[in-house]
Amino acid sequence: MSAPAASDAIIRYDGLWKAFGPKKIYEDLTLEVRKGETITVIGGSGTGKSVMLKCLIGLLFPDRGSVWFEGEDVTTLDEQHLREVRKKVAMVFQGSALFDSLTVAENIAYPLREHLPALSEDEIAARVAKNLELINLPGIEAMKPSDLSGGMKKRVGLARAIAIEPEVILWDEPTTGLDPISTRIIDDLIVSMSQRLGCTSIVVTHDMDSAFRVSDRIAMLSQRKIVAVGTVDEMQASEHPDVRAFFDARKD
Ligand SMILES: Nc1ncnc2c1ncn2[C@@H]1O[C@H](COP(=O)(O)OP(=O)(O)OP(=O)(O)O)[C@@H](O)[C@H]1O
Ligand SMILES: [Mg+2]
Structure with a gap:
């Protein structure tokens, strides 16, 4: 398989196959993500949405197929090169995955120290404070994860x-x-x-109101592949039975 042709794609899942033991997760899954867009992946529980994200940063590997990021197939990279990818691609984990023994400030500082070693202690403290403000939790630097509610932990994971x-x-x-x-x-x-930083985002959510608010496009994972992808309007008008079933199920 060759690298994708020059286009505005920054990420391309290309013909992914994956199984965990007898359980097949993907059979020929393909999805292209454009630079700067926010794309939401929807699908039932256990369909492999989190696994898709992990395959992009080399936490899991497909059995077959490629995951292209900026012209490189991340499935072929060693740990050292994967670190370079993880400098550019950050993941907000489904569980917040904070270090319980570290304070909030130390948790947020951790990837800064790892990936941006040139930052001074003052610059790190300023970034920590700024990001706590962004998630509307200013001033909680000294708290430990065990002192936080589930929702607060989640937001700190996001700030990190x-x-x-x-x-x-x-x-x-x-x-x-x-x-x-x-x-x-x-x-x-x-x-x-x-809008501010021109980030590309892949969002996984079950909350369709959020999906409609944030997404440029929505992709549906079903039957072990991406069965439909389109703008919010296109997906709302989609007649694909899996998309319809998913959207209609949320109506009371
Ligand atoms: N490291 C792993 N080892 C074995 N099985 C795994 C592993 N990671 C995920 N799985 C299995 O792969 C399937 C897909 O998992 P994944 O976490 O991607 O689902 P999901 O779509 O994110 O579901 P949810 O909406 O519940 O978060 C599940 O059956 C899960 O049990
Ligand atoms: Mg998940």
């Missing part, structure tokens, strides 16, 4: 991911379990990361 100002942000269910106001803050943050 965006602090390095990555080119691409992978948001795995960023608003699940959050109250409507926090959800709105996160949705606005996703949009502003795109």
Whole structure:
């Protein structure tokens, strides 16, 4: 397989196959993500949405197929080169994945120290403070994860991911379990990361209101592949039975 032709694609999942033991997750999954867009991946529980994000940063590998990022197939990269990818592609994990023994400030500083070693301690402290403000939790630097509610932990995990100002942000269910106001803050943050910094985002969510608010395009994962992709309007008008079933199920 060869690199994708020059286009505005920054990421391309190309003919992915993956199984965990007897359980087939992907059979020929393909999806192209354009530079600067926010694309949301929807699909049932256990269909492999989180696995898709992990395959982009080399936390998991497909059995067959390629995952292209900026012209390189990340499935072929060694740990050293994957670190370079992770400098540019940050993931907000579904669980917040904070280090319990570190303070909030140390958690957010961690990837800054790892990926941006030229930053001074003052610059790190300023970035930590700025990112806590962005998620509407200013001043909680000294707290430990065990002192935080689930929703607060989630937002701190998010601040940690965006602090390095990555080119691409992978948001795995960023608003699940959050109250409507926090959800709105996160949705606005996703949009502003795109508008302010020109970030490309892949969002995984079950919250269709969020998906409609933040997405340039929506892709549906079903039957072990991407069965439909289009703008919000196109997907709302889609007659694909899996898309219809998904959208119609949310109506009371
Ligand atoms: N490291 C792993 N080892 C074995 N099986 C795994 C692993 N990671 C994921 N799976 C399995 O792969 C399938 C897809 O997992 P994934 O976490 O991507 O689902 P998902 O679409 O994100 O679901 P949800 O909406 O519930 O988060 C699931 O059946 C899961 O149990
Ligand atoms: Mg998941």
